[in-house]
Amino acid sequence: MRVLGIEGTAWAASAALHDTERDETFIESDPYEPDSGGIHPREAAEHMSEAIPRVVETVLERAEATSGEQSPPIDAVAFSRGPGLGPCLRIVGTAARALAGALDVPLVGVNHMVAHLEIGRHESGFDSPVCLNASGANAHLLGYHNGRYRVLGETMDTGVGNAIDKFTRHVGWTHPGGPKVERAAADGEYIDLPYTVKGMDFSFSGIMSAAKQAADDGEAVEDICFSLQEHVFGMLTEVAERALSLTGTDELVLGGGVGQNRRLREMLASMCEERGAEFYAPDPRFLRDNAGMIAVLGAKMCAAGDTVPIDESAIDPNFRPDQVPVTWRGDAESVARAVDDDGAVRGAEATVEFHGERVVKRRVPKAYRHPELDARLRRERTVAEARLTSEARRAGVPTPLVRDVDVREATITFQRVGEADLAATLDADAVADVGRSLASLHRVGIVHGDPTTRNVRVGESRTFLIDFGLGFHTGHVEDHAMDLHVFEQSIEGTAADPDPLLEAFEAGYAETGGDDVLARLRTVESRGRYR
Template sequence: MRVLGIEGTAWAASAAVYDNETDDVFIETDPYQPESGGIHPREAAEHMREAIPSVVETALSAATGPIDAVAFSRGPGLGPCLRVVGTAARALAQSLDVSLVGVNHMVAHLEIGRHRSGFDSPVCLNVSGANAHVLGYRNGRYRVLGETMDTGAGNAIDKFTRHVGWTHPGGPKVEEAANDGEYVDLPYVVKGMDFSFSGIMSAAKQAYDDGVPVEDVSRGLQETMFAMLTEVSERALSLTGRDELVVGGGVAQNERLQEMLREMADQRGANLHVPDPRFLGDNAGMIAVLGAMMAAAGETVAVEDSGIDADYRPDQVPVTWRPGEPPAPGGDRSDEIRGAEAVVTVEDGLVTKRRVPKTYRHPALDERLRRERTVEEARLTHDARRAGVPTPVLRDVDVRESTLVVEFVGERDLRDAVGTTRVQSVGEHLATIHGEGIVHGDPTTRNVRVDGPRTYLIDFGLGYYSRDVEDHAMDLHVFEQSLRGTADEPEPLVSAFEGAYADAGQDAVLDQLRAIEGRGRYQ
């Protein structure tokens, strides 16, 4: 099967031909280059109208036989650009009398990595201009395990570079400047597997305005943003029990980000695949490859039903073209367990948790995070227990060694024993600690332990004290994302969890949860 793919979600007017018998991919791309500032949707769409015919012609001339299907990027992306590409794809499919396939751009980033790596069921980190998220496969769909709560990774960097007067795209310029800079401390915001770049952008701009050399700010920007992305990737691996990671998106071309991800994977014993550079940025090759998989599975679309969707979420796509996922490792107790940020040993009813140094992070940043999280976990575990929520009893704390000793609780993680009664207990527990001004920070199904009738909250390392409704709602958001990433039928569990929280907590928190969901990059 030969598939013509057309990509045009934002800046790249691209066409490709993929032959699934030879696994050859020919790609022709004409990028949009704004004269100043960032991407202007109207100008980008004009570029698409001018460039798409020529890149398609070039791609077709490289085909070694007839085209069997036309695939196009249906979304997410800039509406004016998507409409140009959709129109071109429909016209080509009709003129060639072949099938039409509408592809989710973000799923294509994941699938090209899975296809090229040969991995069975990897976690995927996508980092592009407008987007940043972590995806995992569960029960026939790709689930958003974590995502930016404000702006995409590339757009965040571009905001800083526009502030200092650099032209688009800013990523390569920051990467070059950072090579000559000294690390400066900037805000680090990770909430479960979600993250935020707005604070770090404001701080970076202010540091530059205050006279900090732009090379130093660029170094701090890279070290902080990419450490956040690497950490949430490791958290996703830990949550899902997977040991394979692929990356996608234009920002993933950054050598420092690749280095961090590689160090994390090596330290964890996981496998990392970084696709060829031509498959990292927006490109039609990934559209054509996924289009061939979908066409073979019968996932074609009639012309009249082929409208674009600028907010097309990856978890809206039924994944029918791939086999079921292999089982994840179970939650059986062992003497040593490696979590996302710590090594845990169990002996004589006690758990020793040591936050190991993360070599991918800058040493100063790593030392600060391990120290602060150890102190907060000790305080919040004690205070939550005093409020009436089951938590481990704290036995010892060594801040210098970033080590805690607590009693062993539960028979297994909630991830491995999820059920309605259990998630209702979590809703009640979160409502209780929120009433005391405590935010857990990372209430995933791996940070809840269960045995018999009891449900325990553990690992308050990302927690803090706050009575802000937004912070409490983020706890709910993190837990629900983890349910969707680890439970076969998550929606009834989500409803039960929210019902229990509503009975014990504040309605304002649930209202704010809806607002947070609306801010997601793919909502």
Template sequence: MRILGIEGTAWAASASVFETPDPARVTDDDHVFIETDAYAPDSGGIHPREAAEHMGEAIPTVVETAIEHAHERAAGGGANAGGESGPPIDAVAFARGPGLGPCLRIVATAARAVAQRFDVPLVGVNHMVAHLEVGRHRSGFDSPVCLNASGANAHILGYRNGRYRVLGETMDTGVGNAIDKFTRHIGWSHPGGPKVEQHARDGEYHELPYVVKGMDFSFSGIMSAAKQAVDDGVPVDDVCRGMEETIFAMLTEVSERALSLTGADELVLGGGVGQNDRLQRMLGEMCEQRGAKFYAPENRFLRDNAGMIAMLGAKMYAAGDTIAIEDSRIDSNFRPDEVSVSWRGAEESVDSYRTTDKEVQGAEATVRFDGARVIKERVPRSYRHPTLDDRLRTERTRQEARLTSEARRNGVPTPLVRDVDPQEARIVFQRVGDADLREGLSESRVTDVGRWLARIHNAGFVHGDPTTRNVRVGSRDGHPDRTVLIDFGLGYYTQEAEDHAMDLHVLAQSLAGTADDPETLLSAAEDAYRTESDHADAVFDSLDDIEGRGRYQ
């Protein structure tokens, strides 16, 4: 099989030939050829008009170069060679989106022309899914958690029930774009990421805002603080070091939270920002510390490239997932969770967690069971800068103990706090339930969660991470079956409707990643919340706004 891939979602005009006897796995006979002509603005960031002009000039050239290579492979240089008795390619795969509309239209036009020229099928590929599938393909992992860290995006994804589910994502801007906003502020040209990486090596850590809400995250506050720090005279190298340590620690933490939620033990990295050595080392250290596997593709498959388009195109073509030319319109807002995944089995799933009575490695803590007690210890995370790690472990331990007791006083079932040591980041709790909610999902239990969240919001604070792993269910020590909230470490006091809405958003994402019927369960939770909440209308208005902020909503 030989597939021509065409990429041009933003800045990289790229064409590729992917040749393989089996698109489902890596083989010794695989061959990947990539030809790329990247747009580099003279100043500032990517200008859509200039990017489209570049695509118009560069796409025909890179495509013809790739076609010439395909002819050579077909004539005698490739594993599928044997003389050209037919077209040099079996199909044309192209990036349908997401991306800049003018650039995407040029790519789609070229793909249609080539498909008609050789009378071969057309395959429309989601650019973001291609970023994660190239890592899954080349790693050989079965069903990993996927972190995409690219210019315009940042997602945590996992496959379940025929789609890639968004477990967490940026609530404002993509990670690369956030970094570029800072570098433009100080007069550096695009791309800013490599320049920040270089300057960070010589800098000292400078503290910046750290914003993680469940498995979602935000970069706007970090960028504002970083720009202000430079304006106030903080050395640029120090600010760059602080940015890397903060942003990449956030991405690593939410990746670990996704591994913990799903029970997966494999993580793959995708996206151009993934080329950063510090980010790769952080993710690798985190996975090693929790006994998981980590894979980052080589750089040519991390940055925008047509090789990943051709690889995913081969999988889709083998599954019969082609598209008629009249249906091949581009979609500049094409989200990864909108893709019906034809090339993977419906029984496959990132979700593999099971409750155990043994020591549990959670998202940021080790949990040990000792009879009727649970000992939770936030062990140091070696991937984080020591100053940041000490602060987070101490603050979250104090807050968890305080809010767990506060919730209980407001009529929410929580475990009793037996002992707390903030300096050692250790809490001893009463043991509750016999399983996590994710293993005992039901409408009645999720209804309880909606009711409990409303009660703590009425009391003026949020849980911060109400996933299906942070709720215990079942009976223990003579107590009847109960639904109990645990793990308030990301909680904080707030009366803001938007902060309360984020709790509901995090719950919705965790249900999407762990439930077979998430819509029905979420509806039950929201109905209960409306009944119990003192300000439900304001919260749900904010929830609509939050859900519209996700990338390409």
């Protein structure tokens, strides 16, 4: 099968030819480069209207020259249906419809973000990996489960590339800012900046505000760029490790244009090596926005019969990856794997050893993180976990007793509680109990910060909350709602039948928790990128 793909979600006008028999992909791209500032939607659309016909013509000529006696020279046309800038997407959609109609071949509408994931899976040969998508307007973790790609974690404000571009515009640099930050960072030194991780979600607004303020205060721009990379990419690597720990998979792929950054790839490779996991980053031509990934996924979709009539092929600027029915994979496949609880357990940030009725948890140094940042996080989280675990217990929330704390060694000794993690024994009664516990926790002004199914232990008659390292004191309804959001994401990404569990969890919370928190949860859910 030979599929012509067309990409143009924001800045890259691109066309490609993918031959499934030869597994060869030819790509022709013409990127939009603004004279100043960031991407201007009107200028980007004008560029698309001029460049898309040129790149499509080049690829068509290639198809005709290599088609032999095949007529037409392609079997299908695939295009980026979204997410992206509406004016750009409309030009791409119009070109794809016209070409498919003229050649009388099937039309395939591709989700741009799923294409970033699938090109990594295609090139790596991995079975069912976690994917970290790090692109301009997006940053999220995806895993395949129950017939769709589930969002395990994502940015709660802006995409990673756009966040970096906001800083570079502030200091007067032109788009794209990422490569300029990478070059400047080579001569920089470490300074402290905010670091915001909430379960497997993350936020860039605070760190970007701090970076701009540091520039205004006279900090060397090289030092700010160095530290931006260490903090932002450290956050992305940490949440990727949390996703590997939650799902139990040992495969990670990287997607998106920011993935071209050498430091990010180094961090992810180091983390995976420490965990004994496999890591794959596609060739840079497949990381940046490109039509090759559109053509590759378009071929898989076309082979599965997943085509779209021209009159039903409207673009969708807010097309989320978890809205896509994954027709080209088997329903039985899943990123979720069984995790053995016996003996020593390696979590996302610590090793846990069971010694009879005691559990020893040690936050191990992370080779991928800058030593100063790593020491800061290990110290802060050890202190927070010991303090909040005890405070929660005194407030009536089931948690283990804290037996000993060694802040210098980032080690805590706990009472052993429960028989297994909730991830291994999901049922409605248990998740309802978690809802009640979080409601009790929130009533006394404590947020857990990372209440996933791996951070709940299940005993004979009830559940126990563990791992308060990301917790803090707050009475803010937004932070309480984020706790619920993190827990529900972990259910949706791993449970065979999540809906009854989510209903039971929210019912348990509603018994004593605030209606305002549940209402805010709906707002938090709607705030994800392109929802």
